[in-house]
Amino acid sequence: MSVTTGHTDSADTGRQNGRARPAPPGPSQVTQAPKLRRRPILVVASVAAVCLGALLGVWAWTSTSNTHQVVAVRATIARGETIDQADLMTVQVGVDPGLRTVAGEALPDLVGQRAAMDMAAGSLVTSESVTSSVIPPAGRSVVGVALPPSLMPGESLQPGDNVRIVSTPGAQGEVTDGPPVEVTATVVGLHPGAEQDKTVVSVLVPKDEAGELAARAATGRVVLVLDSRER
Structure with missing residues (x-):
């Protein structure tokens, strides 16, 4: 008579279940997870980039809010x-x-x-x-004096310059008795003249002197003198 014991070998049990159990790994078969190596330079660079971005944001906000x-x-x-x-x-x-x-x-x-x-x-x-002052103001007039370069100062005239328009001798060089007639004026503008070699200098003069200056300027017998620009 055969005797059946209650103990069943584990290998036999695995085979009875239709699959074999893998053997437990030995010490040499255990795979260790790779260790992560920290690079300090990358950490420092990341922190610096974050700080720089924050500073740029603060600078941009400050610049736009104070302009x-x-x-x-x-x-x-x-x-x-x-x-x-x-x-x-x-x-x-x-x-x-x-x-x-x-x-x-x-x-x-x-x-x-x-x-x-x-x-x-x-x-x-x-x-x-x-x-906002109006040109010419009350009591003053603007007169245009057309002059060639030879009868103007070598310095470029500017609006606001103090000048004198002085009468010159005639074509025959006659000189009248007494000092030459001159009118004190202020330059308010310069414009190209109808003649290519002339510049029209617009000057501000007292109203009661505008007529005489206009008449003398029409003869072409005047010269413009630039006075001091010191204020």
Whole structure:
């Protein structure tokens, strides 16, 4: 008679279940996970990039929040000249509160006014830079004097210059008794003359002297003298 024991070998049990159990791995078969190597230079570079980005963001925010749109000069404007739209532009800048600039939206109000001083291209317009005074004002007149280069100073004339228009001898060189007649005036503009070699200098003179100056200028027997520019 055969005796069946209650103990069943594990290998036999595996075979009975239709599959074999894998043997437990030995010490030499255990695979270790690769160790991650930290590179300090990459960590430092990442931190620096984050800090730089934050600083740039703060700088950009500060720059935009502290700037204002103001009027600037696009093309140089000489003192006394009429201001045109093309002479001006608006820019975004950070300005000192002590500087009385003109807000960008006020640009149209400046057109047609006159420059109270020389304004260089790229400079900011201040409230002192322009004047609304009318040319000619009451009691004054503007006279145009056409002159060739030989009867004008070698220095380029500018609006606001103080000049004298002095009578010259006639074609035969006759000189009248007494000092030459001269009229003190202020330059308000320069324009090309009808004759190619002449420039029309518009000068501001007292109203009661305008007639005599116009008559003398029409004869061509006058010379223009530039006086001191010191103020």
